[in-house]
Amino acid sequence: MKPIFVEFPIKTTLEDIWEHTQNPVHHVRWDLRFSNIDYKERENEDDPVRFSYVTRLGFGLKIEGVGVSKGVKEGRYSALQFSTDDWKSLIVEGEGSWVYLPHQEGILFRTVYDYHPRYGVMGRVIDSLMFRPLMRWATAWSFDRLRLWLEKGILPELSFILWMISIISKTALGFVWIWEGLVPKILFPSPEEIEMVNRTGLAWWEASSFIPFLGVWEILLGLALIAGVFPRLTAGVSLVLLLFFSLVVPWVEPELLYNPFGAITKNAGLIACSIVVLLIQKWIPSAKRCNLKLRGRANAS
Structure with missing residues (x-):
């Protein structure tokens, strides 16, 4: 399976996009894939961030998982690993990165991530035909939602x-x-x-x-x-x-x-x-x- 890749130029500064993507309070407002992200306390500022996340599916159903993230603002990237034991999730575990590249219009925001589906052959078929295209669409849609927030001041709730x-x-x-x-x-x-x-x-x-x-x-x-x-x-x-x-x-x-x-x-x-x-x-x-x-x-x- 090819990893999911999405990139988009955004007319903003590194400081603004870093705050809107690395701060979990802001992150869940524009990212369609997450309903809540909770960062755990760190002993040292340089330690990786451990977090838990929730994705609500509707009708009272939700998926819970955990992960670890490491971001380097000066290096313009952050990396994360995530996993879940929730049987409702097609994803078992995965990893990915966000990259913030200088661009003539501001910042070229890029993500590359991949994951392992559960449920064997059936899970891989469902992932290939339905779930991975849906995740690719949700990631790209969320990126543009973030762009509207940073460039035009349209709150994510309003754009939705x-x-x-x-x-x-x-x-x-x-x-x-x-x-x-x-x-x-x-x-x-x-x-x-x-x-x-x-x-x-x-x-x-x-x-x-x-x-x-x-x-x-x-x-x-x-x-x-x-x-x-x-x-x-x-x-x-x-x-x-x-x-x-x-x-x-x-x-x-x-x-x-x-x-x-x-x-x-x-x-x-x-x-x-x-x-x-x-x-x-x-x-x-x-x-x-x-x-x-x-x-x-x-x-x-």
Whole structure:
């Protein structure tokens, strides 16, 4: 298995990023992988830090583990080892490092870490197909969450709320587009809709075959929105189409303005969702902004 590698340039100082990553109170606020980190007291300042950690899974479930960390600010790195006996964790033990490299924009923050999965062959299969990609995504997403905090002053709790708002808005939009494309246009074509399309002249060819064609594209748009593929572009396309169906189509079919299931009443909320997705994308964490490809000879340490 390849180790997990994530790096991202952050416009900040070494002092600020060191405080936000080495202080456990700050660390758990931006790192999605941990819910609590408790440092044990040290006899000497130069001794490695022993700590315990908790990751809450929801529904009252949690994973507990322990670790040891050694950081050298002047050397711009910290290394750690971690392990857990909790049967709910796929990870038995692992090790990794954080590196803080000088960069033209501030600090290039990098991590490389690896771990050993439990449960034998089954555990390795689950790790390869699901868990390791999830951990890679969670690490990158958390790095960008930290960047938003240090660069733009967006608190981690707020960026999480904005991210959830974006997810809900994109899912709502995607579901409606999939439904509108699949049910009334492909599975159960409506004679009224075919007649309306004929009257408005929107079809490029015979309406009975154009409507299923339009339905396929609506389904693809919905899937792209839910999957988060080019969110600003897909939200922009959604907004343009919704405005067209809400403003231009009623110009040709005025009865849609007072129909309780017409374009205005049905599309107003979806237009709001499209605008929300467009406006907040640069303020929410995204794993896609990080580099996830291991280069050179970087190894977990």
